[in-house]
Amino acid sequence: MSAQGERVEVAGVAVSTDHFIGGDRVASERRFDDISPVTGEKIAEVARAGEAEVDRAVRAAHDAFPEWAALGPEGRAEHLRRLADLIEEHNDRLAAVECMDMAMLLRSLRARVIRRGARNFRSYADLAVAYEERDWRSQGTWNRVQRMPAGPAAVITPWNAPFMLSTWKVAPALAAGCTVVLKPAEWSPLSASLLADLTVEAGFPPGVFNVIQGIGEEAGAALVAHPLLRRVSFTGSPETGRLIGQAAAKNLVPFTAEMGGKGPLLVFEDADLDAAVAQAANQYDDSGQVCLAGTRLLVQESIAAEFTERLHAAIDEHVLGDPREDETTISPLIHPDHLARVEGFVERAREAGDRIVRGGRRADAGELFYEPTLIEPRSNDSEVVQREVFGPVLTLQTFRDEAEAVELANSTEYGLSAIIYTGSMGRADRIGRAVRAGVVWVNTFLVRDLTAPFGGMGISGIGREGGDYALDFYSDLKSLQIREGSVS
Numbered sequence: 001m002s003a004q005g006e007r008v009e010v011a012g013v014a015v016s017t018d019h020f021i022g023g024d025r026v027a028s029e030r031r032f033d034d035i036s037p038v039t040g041e042k043i044a045e046v047a048r049a050g051e052a053e054v055d056r057a058v059r060a061a062h063d064a065f066p067e068w069a070a071l072g073p074e075g076r077a078e079h080l081r082r083l084a085d086l087i088e089e090h091n092d093r094l095a096a097v098e099c100m101d102m103a104m105l106l107r108s109l110r111a112r113v114i115r116r117g118a119r120n121f122r123s124y125a126d127l128a129v130a131y132e133e134r135d136w137r138s139q140g141t142w143n144r145v146q147r148m149p150a151g152p153a154a155v156i157t158p159w160n161a162p163f164m165l166s167t168w169k170v171a172p173a174l175a176a177g178c179t180v181v182l183k184p185a186e187w188s189p190l191s192a193s194l195l196a197d198l199t200v201e202a203g204f205p206p207g208v209f210n211v212i213q214g215i216g217e218e219a220g221a222a223l224v225a226h227p228l229l230r231r232v233s234f235t236g237s238p239e240t241g242r243l244i245g246q247a248a249a250k251n252l253v254p255f256t257a258e259m260g261g262k263g264p265l266l267v268f269e270d271a272d273l274d275a276a277v278a279q280a281a282n283q284y285d286d287s288g289q290v291c292l293a294g295t296r297l298l299v300q301e302s303i304a305a306e307f308t309e310r311l312h313a314a315i316d317e318h319v320l321g322d323p324r325e326d327e328t329t330i331s332p333l334i335h336p337d338h339l340a341r342v343e344g345f346v347e348r349a350r351e352a353g354d355r356i357v358r359g360g361r362r363a364d365a366g367e368l369f370y371e372p373t374l375i376e377p378r379s380n381d382s383e384v385v386q387r388e389v390f391g392p393v394l395t396l397q398t399f400r401d402e403a404e405a406v407e408l409a410n411s412t413e414y415g416l417s418a419i420i421y422t423g424s425m426g427r428a429d430r431i432g433r434a435v436r437a438g439v440v441w442v443n444t445f446l447v448r449d450l451t452a453p454f455g456g457m458g459i460s461g462i463g464r465e466g467g468d469y470a471l472d473f474y475s476d477l478k479s480l481q482i483r484e485g486s487v488s
């Protein structure tokens with residue numbers, strides 16, 4: 001154990017590969033390899049937690065909880081704001097490491113994705129401070145709703161956009177007065193370690209924020225089963241979400257989950273076609289490894305031919321390459337196993353008789369690249385329409401009218417996001433209401449007011465994040481009633 005831990009240099013930044021528990025760097029006997037999808041080379045051997053390290057981390061969070069909870073919203077907000085400032089100060093270092101670790105485009109990481117992490121902390125600092133306990137009189141009593149910090153929380157996150165997605169959960173948990181044990185995904189674990197460093201610099205008390213590195217089935221499973229936790233928050237696939245939900249249910253611990261998506265991108269004949277086409281082609285960004293992506297293109301029949309022709313031209317503009325280069329628009333996939341998974345979907349689609357209109361094979365830009373792929377499915381029941389691929393694979397289908405558009409849009413088990421292109425306010429409202437999705441964008445995409453609810457319907461999510469919804473999740477709401485006139 002040491003204050004610094006085992007460090008490796010990634011993109012010129014010294015990153016600890018150890019856990020962060022109770023303010024200390026803690027090693028494990030076992031380690032796992034972290035391979036950069038950018039270079040294909042091993043960039044770190046990361047500590048691999050077993051039950052003992054997980055137990056130690058949860059106990060550290062448990063021990064730190066009373067003091068952190070007692071600090072109150074203002075005191076905690078000061079820490080969160082300092083952390084937000086530090087994230088901005090270290091923006092380029094965080095972006096460079098995240099790029100090497102998961103191959104997101106460096107320019108997006110620098111310009112917005114890491115900054116969103118800072119925004120997460122700042123927004124939740126503000127929101128927690130602004131909260132006013134509701135009080136009123138009824139039935140001869142004076143009533144008050146109190147928001148009480150819930151206790152130690154487990155946060156489990158996926159490998160895509162790990163810094164942004166982790167901070168999106170860690171920020172409300174800390175702001176609400178919970179202490180946190182974060183387990184990042186094993187394919188992109190490094191930015192969580194940098195976040196731990198920044199909490200030290202920001203003066204967080206030891207044990208308030210902890211990071212456990214490890215494999216999902218080991219460290220993740222041990223974490224969510226821990227009896228001292230009071231909240232479990234998960235982002236990842238529905239398959240893992242079910243397992244984590246079961247573990248949380250066993251301990252009767254409230255659980256929230258943001259899971260996969262299979263969003264429709266609906267284009268109506270009254271839409272701005274240039275904008276709709278550009279947006280459709282953008283769904284290949286980050287090689288389609290985006291839960292919110294509109295991967296099912298649903299286009300009104302009357303404009304389908306023109307839309308498709310223009311879409312091909314827009315896809316031609318994509319540049320597959322090194323995510324550190326400015327001209328690159330499509331980066332490699334995260335891992336050889338994930339590439340094989342994407343490939344499996346397309347091969348099965350081909351065998352089943354779906355029409356591969358373009359792509360459908362590995363790209364020669366490098367080992368982990370897959371060509372932007374467009375598929376016209378033989379039926380809406382095709383696997384590639386019904387299941388999340390999480391790769392650069394879009395399907396293209398047509399609809400006659402609004403009724404059919406909605407029917408197709410709502411035909412999967414998922415319900416995370418939907419994108420609608422139309423020039424009509426009435427239609428935006430009608431279709432916006434009718435589609436089964438937690439987040440609906442009309443003529444835009446990915447714009448987020450952090451006070452709005454965020455989450456999925458169906459197998460895409462349980463509970464809501466964002467704004468007060470997340471602060472309520474990380475709190476125990478208490479009703480206090482005092483008989484009027486009985487106290488002075």
Ligand code: NAD
Pocket residue numbers: 156157158159160165183184185186214215216217219220221222224235236237238239240241243244258259260261290291388390416456460461
């Ligand atoms: P995953 O479910 O395989 O893993 C997510 C996390 O869970 C990882 O940290 C992993 O180590 C951990 N884990 C795995 N098994 C576990 C177990 N048995 N117990 C406890 N933890 C366990 O998901 P992934 O492949 O990392 O991420 C891709 C998925 O995440 C996609 O489905 C994507 O749509 C989804 N996602 C959703 C959102 C959203 O906001 N809805 C955002 C990003 C990604």
